[in-house]
Amino acid sequence: MKQFLFFVRKEFLHLWRDQRTLFILFGMPIIQIFIFGFALTNEVRDSRIAIIDEAKDEASEAIIHQLEASQYFDIEKTISEQQLVRAFREGKIKLAVVFPQKFNEQLQHTNAASVQLIADATDPNVANTLVNYASAIILDYQKQSKGFEPFPYTIKTEMRMLYNPQMKGSYNFVPGVMAMVLMLVCAMMTSISIVREKEMGTMEIILVSPMVPLRVMVAKMVPYFILSAVNIASILLLSVFVLDVPINGSLTLLVTECLLFTLTVLALGLLISSVSDSQQVAMLISLMGLFLPTVMFSGFMFPVENMPVALQVISNIVPAKWFYYIVKNVMIKGLGFQSIWKETLILVGMMIFLMTVSIKKFKTRLE
Amino acid sequence: MRILRILLEKEFRQIFRDPAILRIIFMMPTVQLLLMPLAADYEVKNVKICVVDYDHSPYSRKLVDKITASGYFTLVDYSDSYEEALGYVEHDEADLVLQVPHAFEKDLVRDNGTMLFMSLNAINGVKANLGGAYLQSIITDFNNDVRLNWLQLPRFNSRPVISILPVNWFNPLMNYQIFMVPGILVILVTLVGAFLSALNIVKEKEIGTIEQINVTPIRKYQFILGKLIPFWILGLIILTIGLLISRIVYGVVPVGSLFTIYFFAAVYLLAVLGLGLLVSTLANTQQQAMLLSFFMMMIFIMLGGLYTSIDSMPDWVKTFTLINPVAYFIDVTRMVILKGSTLVDIRSHLIIVFGFGVVLNSLAVWNYKKRN
Numbered sequence: 001m002k003q004f005l006f007f008v009r010k011e012f013l014h015l016w017r018d019q020r021t022l023f024i025l026f027g028m029p030i031i032q033i034f035i036f037g038f039a040l041t042n043e044v045r046d047s048r049i050a051i052i053d054e055a056k057d058e059a060s061e062a063i064i065h066q067l068e069a070s071q072y073f074d075i076e077k078t079i080s081e082q083q084l085v086r087a088f089r090e091g092k093i094k095l096a097v098v099f100p101q102k103f104n105e106q107l108q109h110t111n112a113a114s115v116q117l118i119a120d121a122t123d124p125n126v127a128n129t130l131v132n133y134a135s136a137i138i139l140d141y142q143k144q145s146k147g148f149e150p151f152p153y154t155i156k157t158e159m160r161m162l163y164n165p166q167m168k169g170s171y172n173f174v175p176g177v178m179a180m181v182l183m184l185v186c187a188m189m190t191s192i193s194i195v196r197e198k199e200m201g202t203m204e205i206i207l208v209s210p211m212v213p214l215r216v217m218v219a220k221m222v223p224y225f226i227l228s229a230v231n232i233a234s235i236l237l238l239s240v241f242v243l244d245v246p247i248n249g250s251l252t253l254l255v256t257e258c259l260l261f262t263l264t265v266l267a268l269g270l271l272i273s274s275v276s277d278s279q280q281v282a283m284l285i286s287l288m289g290l291f292l293p294t295v296m297f298s299g300f301m302f303p304v305e306n307m308p309v310a311l312q313v314i315s316n317i318v319p320a321k322w323f324y325y326i327v328k329n330v331m332i333k334g335l336g337f338q339s340i341w342k343e344t345l346i347l348v349g350m351m352i353f354l355m356t357v358s359i360k361k362f363k364t365r366l367e
Numbered sequence: 368m369r370i371l372r373i374l375l376e377k378e379f380r381q382i383f384r385d386p387a388i389l390r391i392i393f394m395m396p397t398v399q400l401l402l403m404p405l406a407a408d409y410e411v412k413n414v415k416i417c418v419v420d421y422d423h424s425p426y427s428r429k430l431v432d433k434i435t436a437s438g439y440f441t442l443v444d445y446s447d448s449y450e451e452a453l454g455y456v457e458h459d460e461a462d463l464v465l466q467v468p469h470a471f472e473k474d475l476v477r478d479n480g481t482m483l484f485m486s487l488n489a490i491n492g493v494k495a496n497l498g499g500a501y502l503q504s505i506i507t508d509f510n511n512d513v514r515l516n517w518l519q520l521p522r523f524n525s526r527p528v529i530s531i532l533p534v535n536w537f538n539p540l541m542n543y544q545i546f547m548v549p550g551i552l553v554i555l556v557t558l559v560g561a562f563l564s565a566l567n568i569v570k571e572k573e574i575g576t577i578e579q580i581n582v583t584p585i586r587k588y589q590f591i592l593g594k595l596i597p598f599w600i601l602g603l604i605i606l607t608i609g610l611l612i613s614r615i616v617y618g619v620v621p622v623g624s625l626f627t628i629y630f631f632a633a634v635y636l637l638a639v640l641g642l643g644l645l646v647s648t649l650a651n652t653q654q655q656a657m658l659l660s661f662f663m664m665m666i667f668i669m670l671g672g673l674y675t676s677i678d679s680m681p682d683w684v685k686t687f688t689l690i691n692p693v694a695y696f697i698d699v700t701r702m703v704i705l706k707g708s709t710l711v712d713i714r715s716h717l718i719i720v721f722g723f724g725v726v727l728n729s730l731a732v733w734n735y736k737k738r739n
Contacts, residue, residue, distance in 0.1 A: 020650075024658045035666060039684040040675045047678050088536065089708040091698060094678070107529065114530045121535035122705045123546050125497070126676050131533045132500060142529045153517055154480045155510045159499055161489035162456065171490050184661075192654050279653045280566055284391045287562075287661075292399070296406045301674060303494065305413055307406055325459065332490055333457060 003211060007219035014193065015223050025189070029181040029231045030238060036173035037243040044129045048076045049095040050087055055103035063115075063141050067097065072133045084118070094120050095130045107145075163332055170243045175327035176300025178235050179320040182228055182262055183294050188286040190224050190269030195282040198273075213362050221266045228262045248334025257330065257340075260347055261323040265290075267354035268319070274361040294320040322346050370585055374593030382597060392563070396555040396605050400612045403551045404544045414498040417444040417452035417461045424472035430509050434465075439501045456488050463487045463498055475513065537622075537705050548619050549700040550673040552609040556632065557639055557693055558664065560602045564643030565660040567594055568735070569650045591732045595640050602636040603629070622707035631699050631713065634721050638692045641727030648734040667693040695720050 015022060049067070053060050068075050076093050087093045098116040100106075107113040117134055119127035164171045194217075197203040206216055232255065239245040247254060268290060276282040295301055297315035304315050315321050322343045329335045337344075383389065416434065420427050435442050443461045444452060455461035466484035468474075474481035485502060487495040538545055571577040580590060606629070613619040621628060643660060650656035670677075670684060671693035677685065688694045695716045702708035710717070 018652070018655070020655050021652075021658055024655075024662055028658075028662055031662075031666065035669055039670055039680050044676065045679050047676075086712070089702065089706050090712045091702050091706075091708075112528055112530065114532055117531060117533045119533060119535050120706075121538040121541055122701055123676065124535075124538060124541035124543055127535055127538075127541070128497070135531045135533075138529055138531055153475060153510070153514050155475065155483060155506055155513075156480065157483045157485055157503055157506055160484065160486045161495060162486050164489035164495075188657075189654075192657070196652075196654065278387070279657075280570070281387050281391075283562075283566075283653075283657050284388070284395075287558075288391070288395055288398075296403065302406045303491070305415075311402070311405060328490060329457075335457060339457065 004215050004219060007211065007216065008222045011193075011219055011223045015227070025185055025227060026230070026234070028184070029177070029235050032177045032181060033174070033235055033238045033243065036177050037170040037239070040173065044126060044133070045071050046074045047072060047094045047126075047130055048092060049073050049097060049130075049134075050076050050079050050084065050093040052079060052081055052084065052096060052098045054101045055099045057102075057104035059104035059107055059113075059141075059145075060099040063099075063138055064097075066137050066141060067134065070133070070137060072130070088120055094126065095134065097134060170239065170245050171332055172300055174235070174239045174243065174245050175324050175331065176298060178232065178258065178327060179261070179294055179298055179300070179323050180291070181231055181235065182258070183265055183290055183320060185228050185231060186224055186262055186265040187269035187272065187290050188283065189227075190220060190266055191272035191276070191282045191286055192279055193224075194220055194270070194273035195276055195279050199278055214359060217270055217359070217362060221270070224269075225262060225266060229259065232258045232262075245332070247331050249330035249336065253337060254327065254330045257323070257326050257344065257347075260344065260351070261319065261326075264319050264347055264351040264354065267351055267358060270358035271354055271361070274358055293318045297321055298324040300324055319347060319350050371589050371592060374585065374589060375596055378593055378597045382601070388563075392559055392601065392605070393608070395559065396609055397612065399555055400548070400551060400609055401616065404547045404617060412439055414440050414463065414494070414501065415443045415455075415461045416440045416502075417446070417455050417464045418442065419447060419449050419452050419464060419466045420445065421447055421469040422467050422471040423447070426472040426475065426513070427467045430467070430506070433509050434502070434505055437501070437505055439498075453486075456486070459488075461488075462494060463502065465502065476517070544617050545619055545705065546701070547673075548613045548617050549704045550697050552606065552613065553671075553693065553696045553700055554668060554673065555609055556602050556606050556636070557668070557696070559605055560598055560636055560639045561643045561660050561664055562657070563601070564594065564598045564640045565646040565650075565656045566653055567598075568644060568647035569653050569656040572651065573653055587735055588732050591644060591728065591735060594644060595637075595728070598640050598643075599633070599636050602640070603632060606632050619704065621704040623703035623709060627703050627708075627710050627713070628700065630710065631696070631703075631717060631720070634717060634724060635692060635696045635699075637724030638720050638727055641724055641731055642692075644731040645727055645734060648731055664693075667691050670694065671697050673697055690723075692720055692723050 051064055051067075053064065064075070067073050073095075076087070079087060084096055088096075096118040098118065100114065100116075103113050103115075115138055117131050119131050121127040194203075197206065207213075236247070236254075240247060269286070272282055272285050272289070276285055297304060297311070297318040298320040299315075304312060304321070307315070326340045326343050326347075329340050418431050418434075420431070431442070431445065434440050443455055446452065449464070449466060452461065452464040456464060464486040466486070468482060468484070471481055471483075483506060485499060487499050489495040535541060568577070571580070585593075610621075610625075610628070642663070646656055646660045646663070650659055670680070670688060670691055672688075677688055677694065680688070699708075699713050699716050702713060
C-alpha cells in the first residue's frame, strides 16, 4: 500500500509540475461551457437581408418597416437587382425580399399581390427558418390591413415546449460538453502520460521495480480521476449558476454516473496507451478514435436518428452516447434511476470489458 | 538556398519514414469525409410523433393520416392517454405529442373554430422548432381542406391576400450535404496542418535533436521555412484528396474555379502552419503542444460557423471571429464551391488571412531561440 501511495504521489508531481498543462486542463471546460452556452445558438437573429423595392409605396414601406423592427433581421440596404447576385456571392446577405412594381395598387384593387423571397440556401436550415420568419411578418401585415376578416373554420394550435420552455441551446450542450471534456482529460491525457514513459525510457525502470503492473496502472489513473472530478464539479457549478441550466434530478445520482463514465474513459485511455508506441500516435488515435466519435455519435451535435442504419449501429459502441442520454435524463428531465438503469448497466459492462482487455494487453516486457 | 534544400530533404525523410503517422495523415481525411457528412445531417426528418386522440372522429383520423403521409413524421403511438405519450417522450422514443381535444370535429364545424395542443421535447431546440413548424404547416393545409369542404370560394379574393413566393438560390434542392462537405474539407486541412506542425519542433526539443540544429549555421528563418514547406505541401495534397472524394462520393462540383480554392488554401495554410509552429516554439513537451493546439483549434472550429451560423452569435463572439482564420476559410470554400465567388469577391478575406500568415510566421521565427 505504501508503495502504491508513492507511485500515486509521483504521478501527482508529474501533473502538478507541468503548470501549463494543468492550466489548460482546468481552463478548457470553463471556456467550453462559455462557448457552448453563450456563443453557439441555433436560433436565427440579426440575419443580414437586402430589400429590392420596385414599388416604393405605402404597403411595401410598411412591411419593410416591420422587417426592420424584428430582431431576426438586419436590413443591409435597399439595392438594385443588378447588385443582388454580387451581394449573395460576397456573402453579404442571406435573404432578399423583392416587392414588384405597383405592389400596393395590386393589393388594393385586385386583392392579390405577391412578394418574392430569395434565400441563400447554401445552409438549408437557416434558409428555411429565415423564409418562415419573413413570411410570418408579411402575413402579419396582411392581417392588420383593412378589409381583412378572419377566416371561418379555423384550427388554432397551441405549442408547449417541454423541459426547455425558453428553448435554450445550453440544455442540449451541457451534457455534451461534459462527455467531451471527460473524454479528453481522461482518455487522451492518461494514454499520453503512459506512452511518454515508454518513449522516454523511464517505463523500463518502473517495469523492473517490484510494483505489480496492475498497481502501476491504477496509480497512473488516480490523478486524472481526481482532476476529472474537479472538472465535473466546475462544469456543474457553471451550468447551474452561469447558464441557468437546472439540475432537476438527484445530484448524487448525477455525480455517480459521471464518475462511472470517468472510469470507463480512463480504461479506454489505458487501452490506447497499450497499443501505441509514440505520443504522436497515441494523440492521433485518441483524437480520431475517441474525440470525433464522441462529437459525432453522442447525439448532442448531430442527430443520430438521421444517420444511415450502419452508423446508428456503430453509435452504440460509443460510451459517450449512453452517458449523454443518462445526463440528459437525470439533469434536465429530472428522471430517477429506474429510467436509466439499462444505460448504466451498459456503461458498467463497457468499463469492465475495457479494463480487463487493457490489463491483459499491458506489456511487462520491452520488445 | 542549399541549406534550405537539405533541411527540406531531412523533413521529408522524417515524414516518410514514419508509416504510422503517414497512414493517419491520409486515412483521417478519407474516413472523415466519408463519415462526417453522413452524420452531420441536420435536415429534420423522421420526427417521431405521438398522437393523443380524445375525439376519435373522422376528422381527427383524417388529420393523423395526413401527418403520417407527409413523410416527415413517424407515428410512434396513437392512444387516448397523455401520460402514456409523455412516457415515450421521456425515453426519447418520441419528439412531440399532438393532442386532439374532445369534440374537435364538433367544435370545428359548429363553432367555427377549435384548438389543437402540441407538446415538443425542446431539449434539442432545432428539432423542436422545425418539427413544430412542419406540423403547423400540415395542420394549416388540413384546415384549408376543411374550409374547401364547407365554403364555396369566390373566383376573386374577397379580401387582400399577399402570396409569398420563396426561391432558394445556390442550393435549390436544399441538400444539406452540399453545405457540410466544403466545411468539413476545411476542418481536415486545418487539423492535419495545425497538429502536425505544432508537434514537430517540440518533438525535436523533447528528443534533444534540436541541440544539433542549434549548433549549425542554419538561420532561424531557414529552420522555420524548412518545417513550413513540407506541411504546406501535405496540406495541399490533403485538400486535393478531399476535393476528389467530395466530387466522386457526394457529387459536389465547385461552381467557382479550382484555382481560386487552391490559391486561398495556399495562403490559408501559411496562417495555420504559422500558428502551429508558434505553438511548437512555445511548448516544452508534446503533451503541452497537443493540448494547446487542441484548445485553440476547438475554439476556432466551434466558432468558425461550420455548425451554427456566425450571424446568430452574440456580438463579442462576432468580434472574436474577425481573428479566426478557420471562419474565413469555411466562408470562402462555401462561397466558391456553392456560389461561384471569384477572387475579386473574396479579396478582403484573402488579404486578412495573408496578414495572419505573415504575423504568425514572423512570431514563430522570432520566438524560436537558438540559445538556451
